[in-house]
Amino acid sequence: MRKLVILKSLVDFIWIVTCIPGIPLLLFFMVFVFINPDSVNFVIDTGVSKTEASTLQVQLIALVLVVLCFIGIYCLYLFRKTLRYFQQVKPFHEDVIANFYKIGYLLSGIGISALMVFFLARLFVDNKFRIQLGISSYLLIVCLGLFFMVLSEVFKVAKHAKEENELTV
Amino acid sequence: MPIIVNLDVVLAKRGMKSYELADKVGITTANLSILKTGKAKAIRFSTLEAICKALDCQPSDILEYVSDD
Incomplete structure (x- = not known):
């Protein structure tokens, strides 16, 4: 169980240091991009070249990336919640299975969306x-997202087996 | 579930209380209650054997198959 404590501490640390300050910073960034985009020169670095971007391009890419960041933060929040269930020794709770599936679904979405954004940007x-x-x-x-979805299925099967075992007289 | 447990009927016929049977069989009254109410998903042969021995009956006296339709 020490590994779980270390994992929970690490996730809490990331949550406190990165996510909590990140939410207002991202909101500030969004307001800045949409209200006063001309004050800063935004450069789109596609890995091949650096191009000065037009306002519309910046706004569009920023909007997508910020939404993806918020979804990522929500995934970490769900993961923290799941780890709390593990600490309470409730690994087969309904919420754990639902959270794993949700995290998997969202992470897959983030991966595919980010891939599309950078492909289209290029x-x-x-x-x-x-x-x-x-x-x-x-x-x-x-x-990683697909792995979480598989993990959710595995937990569902394990929950069923556990219930069956408990109801065997 | 199409398998019906008639344990309470056999218990009544033998005039035995649930806790007495649980004591003889070596299972908890909670588990016996799960079996009596039909919530059990499975029964071990060893438990069935002990119940039949304690109640002096056959497994068919306790378990019955009733079709769903």
């Missing part, structure tokens, strides 16, 4: 059709 900013194969962070996020 296409429209650099005018280059580029598909990057191999291990990219977005594909890893999609894999």
